[in-house]
Amino acid sequence: MLKLFRYLKPFTLQLIILVAMVYLQVAATLALPDYMAKIINVGIVGKDSHYIWVNGGWMLLIALGGTAAMVVVGYFAAKIATGFAKNIREKLFAKVESFSLAEFNSFSTASLITRSTNDIQQIQTVMVMILRLALMAPITGIWAIYKAYNVAPSMTWIMALAVGVLLAIIGVTFGFALPKFKQLQKLVDKLNLITREILTGLRVIRAFNTEKDEEKKFEKANVDLTAANLYVNRLMVILQPMMMLIMYGASLLIVWTGAHLINTGSLEIGNMIAFMTYASQVIFSFLMISIVFIMVPRASVSGVRVSEVLETKPIILDPKNPVNIKDIKSGLVEFDNVEFSYPGADTPVLSDISFTATPGQTTAFIGSTGSGKSTLINLVPRFYDVTKGTVKIDNVDVRDVNLEDLYSKIGYVPQTAVLFSGTVESNIKYGAPKIDEQEVAKAITIAQAKDFVAGLTEGVRSPIAQGGTNVSGGQKQRLSIARAIARDPEIYIFDDSFSALDFKTDAALREALGKATKDKTVLIVAQRISTIMTADKIIVMDEGKIVGQGTHKELMKSCEVYREIASSQLSEEELSDIDAVPTKELKTEGATI
Amino acid sequence: MSDEKKPEVTTAKPPIGPGGGRGPMGNSPMGMMGVGAKAKNFKGTMKQLLHYIRPYWISIILCLIFAVASTIFAISTPKILGRATNQIVNDYVAQKTYDGVVSQLPKGIVLPKGTTFGQLLPQLPAAAVAQIPADKLDSLKSVDLTNRPQVQFDIIWGIAEELIALYILSAFFSYIQGWIMTNISQKISYQFRKDISTKIGRMPLRYFDKNTHGEVLSRVTNDVDTVSQTLNQSLSQMVTSVTMIIGILIMMLTISYQLTLVSIIILPISFVILGGLVKRSQKFFKMQQDTLGHLNGHIEEMYSGHNVMKVFNGQARSIKRFNDVNGELYDSAWKSQFLSGMMWPLMSFVGNLGFVSVSALGGYLAIKGTINIGDIQAFIQYVNQFNQPIIQTANIANVMQSTAASAERVFEFLEESEEVAESTEPVKLEKVRGEVEFDNVVFGYDADKTIIKHFSAKIKPGMRVAIVGPTGAGKTTMVNLLMRFYDINSGSIKVDGVDIKNFKRADLRRMFGMVLQDTWLFNGTIRQNLAYAHPDATDEDIIKAAKATHVDHFVHSLPGGYDMVLDEEANNISKGEKQLLTIARAMVADAPIMILDEATSSVDTRTEVLIQKAMEKLMEGRTSFVIAHRLSTIKNADLILVMRDGNIVEQGTHKELLKQKGFYASLYNSQFTAPAIEEPELASAKA
DSSP: OGGGGGGGGGGHHHHHHHHHHHHHHHHHHHHHHHHHHHIIIIIITTTOHHHHHHHHHHHHHHHHHHHHHHHHHHHHHHHHHHHHHHHHHHHHHHHHHHOOHHHHHHHOHHHHHHIIIIIHHHHHHHHHHIIIIITHHHHHHHHHHHHHHHHOGGGHHHHHHHHHHHHHHHHHHHHHHHHHHHHHHHHHHHHHHHHHHHHHTHHHHHHTTOHHHHHHHHHHHHHHHHHHHHHHHHHHHHHHHHHHHHHHHHHHHHHHHHHHHHHTTSSOHHHHHHHHHHHHHHHHHHHHHHHHHHHHHHHHHHHHHHHHHHHOOOSOOOOSSOOOGGGOOSOOEEEEEEEEOOTTOSSOSEEEEEEEEOTTOEEEEEEOTTSSHHHHHHTTTTSSOOSEEEEEETTEEGGGSOHHHHHHTEEEEOSSOOOOSEEHHHHHGGGOTTOOHHHHHHHHHHTTOHHHHHHSTTGGGOEEOGGGTTSOHHHHHHHHHHHHHHHOOSEEEEESTTTTSOHHHHHHHHHHHHHHTTTSEEEEEOSOHHHHTTOSEEEEEETTEEEEEEOHHHHHHHOHHHHHHHHHHSOHHHHHTSSOOOOGGGOOOOOOO | OOSSOOOOHHHHSOOOOTTSSSOTTSSSGGGSSOOOOOOSSHHHHHHHHHHHHGGGHHHHHHHHHHHHHHHHHHHHHHHHHHHHHHHHHHHHHHHHHHHHHHHHSOTTOOOOTTOBHHHHGGGSOHHHHHTSOHHHHHHHTTOBTTSOOOOOHHHHHHHHHHHHHHHHHHHHHHHHHHHHHHHHHHHHHHHHHHHHHHHHHHSOHHHHHHSOHHHHHHIIIIIHHHHHHHHHHHHHHHHHHHHHHHHHHHHHHHHOHHHHHHHHHHHHHHHHHHHHHHHHHHHHHHHHHHHHHHHHHHHHHHHHTHHHHHHTTOHHHHHHHHHHHHHHHHHHHHHHHHHHHTHHHHHHHHHHHHHHHHHHHHHHHHHTTSSOHHHHHHHHHHHHHHHHHHHHHHHHHHHHHHHHHHHHHHHHHHHSOOOOOOOSSOBOOSSOOOOEEEEEEEEOSBTTBOOEEEEEEEEOTTOEEEEEOSTTSOTHHHHHHHTTSSOOSEEEEEETTEEGGGBOHHHHHHTEEEEOSSOOOOSSBHHHHHTTSOTTOOHHHHHHHHHHTTOHHHHHHSTTGGGOBOOTTOTTSOHHHHHHHHHHHHHHHTOSEEEEEOOOTTSOHHHHHHHHHHHHHHHTTSEEEEEOOSHHHHHHOSEEEEEETTEEEEEEOHHHHHHHTSHHHHHHHHHHHTTOSSOHHHHHHHO
16 A cells, blocks of 8 residues: 555645645634633623624634635645546556566466456545545644644643543554454455355255255354454444544543643643643544544555555567567467466476467467467567567567567467457457448358347348357357457468357358468367368477477377377367377267257 | 356455445545545435345434533533642642742741631732732632641542543443444444345346446445445444534533633634645545546556467566556655655644644733633643534535445445246246247347347257357357346247246246356366256266266266365366266256257367267257257258347258258358368359
């Protein structure tokens, strides 16, 4: 939280004005009792009604001035707090957008979303409170004690005592409550976790008749949470009566001590009453602080979470001396002895990876889950950087090109199709904002999306909801493919992007795609062997290493891993035209109905 | 519902914690001016809420008594303290009078002992007498001029004792009140949560298929929290505020009706201004919420599509759009903050205005001798205390609204229709053979849209039934019906000749073992997960089942083996391993009928082989329903049910169905001949 305070810097001037205004406001509030003392001492005792009205008028003016100062405080508090939040939000978003997958994964998407939304909102709320209320308390406290000292130096100790006891009580209460607050948060999370578990596993729970067990689990979390809540709340309800007690006690002490002072003639009555008013002002302002205090722990957790993101340095950056993009003419992709490990992992996910993917050819990657094939193609657009070796495009190291330039060479189709809210057209034009209608139409046609787009009420101008929830999985995938085609890039990357398509569409699409990508470099990752059987080059991955390269036929002969995959997916007939037919006993003809 | 699972909402929505949602303290400062959702049926909801509160009525009455007592004690004290001040003032004036008289006496004159001021009064010059407040004159007459009067500390101490007692009692009562109220509100929210939890167990799956988990979760946490917090606040506040307002008014009136009049004349003015302010700030507040919604939408969208955004060079555009919306948000945010914050200067001004008028008018009245200085002091304390309950009362309507809105959402959930009641005379089978019969089954997820139309089939014990169809054809519907997650509209489903409606749900479900595509495992050890259906299963049982399903081997390779704790989302083991575990779990359950979902698309080849073997093992000797994806399973099935658009369109064996040349045949042909790009004519020819 404290680290975030440096983002207040642009508001230095406003803050100074704010503090000055808070001071004025406090001064005005504390000036009123002085006048009242005068009214009593001179006006009432001296029976001077004119004096009373004149001073009453002054009081009115001062009250007005104080209110004006308070309005200004409110104005700047609102401006600073929301501006502060705005700046942090802006910085945070820009930061997250600059992240590579490595940083993204270390936080998780859901957590980043919370940090960018709720957490900042939380900080803003507390910031307003701090600026408006928390600043006032110390100023009031110091100023009132100073004034009290001027009025009756011998009674100042009462004020100091009251403030001391007050601080002690707040301190002790929060000392007990704060750790519990943190624990409370954990218990809430636990309850949420159990509820979520129950909801996601509803079918299984019912199928196994374990509703009662789950209820018991929930019950336990519920009891724990209630107990912690009770503890904290019972503690917190002490505050209010205690504060009142202190305030009343102080008044009484003032009257008692004041009586003695008056008796010896060293204090006037009006001043005693003024003194009491000071005391209640001080105590009230501390009451406000304690309200802010309740919110601080929560906000400071948010603050830490936001700082964490802001302080993360993206690993993948533009090079200092970028190569001119015009030097890259073809989409020749070359991996040279590449090794890659995830940050913090001790064993590499990929090692000794060397191959070339030439323009005009389809290079496919296959292997079991965890074999590293998706990771491998993520290295081309620098979602991650290699830990050893180089990835080159047209003989230029990808790390020597500006990221934006690198991206512009690539048409990427992710595993799970992502569409953005907007229209069909805006999505297709996302990577190529300048293309015309015809080119959009062409991309749609190649991606086999023509029929369904035409079937939409507004054609290419039909709206796409956030997350693309208003189109089916297969349609999403096709639009996502069309988006890549629309860019007309040198390199295509398909990361298992045909899974949601039925076989007919899959085949038709790949045929159309084959024509459209004739002189391009195409990289395909697939689970289904049928998808990649016809590729010019198939690269078989196993445990982070390349265990075979070649065509389907070659690999069937030479590569054990490939044969294993093939036999688990293809029908006997399909396998039979290759010489070596292994492991018949499994009867595992593949394909998905 | 179809095979396609709903997108997991929980990733899209930020986790819900207390105060994260639409609580009254949400975004408005001090929770005073939040727009807060409004309840559709305020009265009805409040009635229901009262029902929840009813068990605590004794506590509540006690609490209210304490609240009232505490308030009365508290508000009586300023006037008593005023008495002390008056005493001081009187003694002070007496002292001054003494000093004045004595100093004016010619030197050397000694007054006879016991001479009072009254006795001397007629001899004093008129100008000197005029200096003395008229109302004090009488009391001063008794001042003994031979003894310098002192402040009478014994009287003041008496008052102080009285006050100390009242202060402590008031604080004590107030604490007790808070304690009781906290207990009540926490117990009520505990009860709410408990009711929601047991309610979840009684509701049909239909509800959860239609509503997102996030929604239910937010009811369990946010809404319950809001209700308990506001309940705590509003109940005791309502009472204390009203008591305070009335009490203070009475106390004020007993001091001076003129001052009271001046003090309350300001109130309506402040209410009007306050009302206007609330209205204005709400406009901006709403704007702020809307913009915030857009901003959050953009954040969610861009973060979840991070890769795509980057590689399509959308970063600059995304940031620009963000900054635009962020600017808009700032604009409405500071305005709403500022306007709602205006309440404080306003209220403080009203307070100060009261203070000023009491000082000035009070001073004037004091000169006229109508009131005492101690009264002015007491009055000032009252005016200071008057604001707080008024703001609170003005706000209580708001608080109640948000209480009602949250409570309503909780009640709505609790009132959702539950599963059809169990049969009153449930049948219990000693031994289940595993014969399943569908007799003229009609079913639709929506009453007006039937998808399964008059389906009949008879499955003999031990038969293997494959359910096939394209994605989205509604294959999980069969699971839903067999397990009675949903009830059929008409016709009947029988197990061993008994309509499944005549079983207890628990007994029926015990007959089925289930392995679903969403491999749900819970946060616990592998052992606990395997023994999920039979918590009392022995280690031997578990290991035997694990061995049979090829789980034993890989469990041993995990850190901790069977005692390894699966984390929240079971992310510390692979997808394939999860699937194997669910198979082993079904094995431990040892049910006579099996329902299996074969989807293994994202599992690596070797694990897939293991899974297949394990499933084979599981189906041995059991009637089994398989949502089939693998050709071998389909070909070997005793009966294939072909589903399309929710309905079962064909049934028979593989050979029979191929002969029919219907939907199955075309499905089969398009599936297994398509893969070659160079031979598209083949694919189209056979399709």
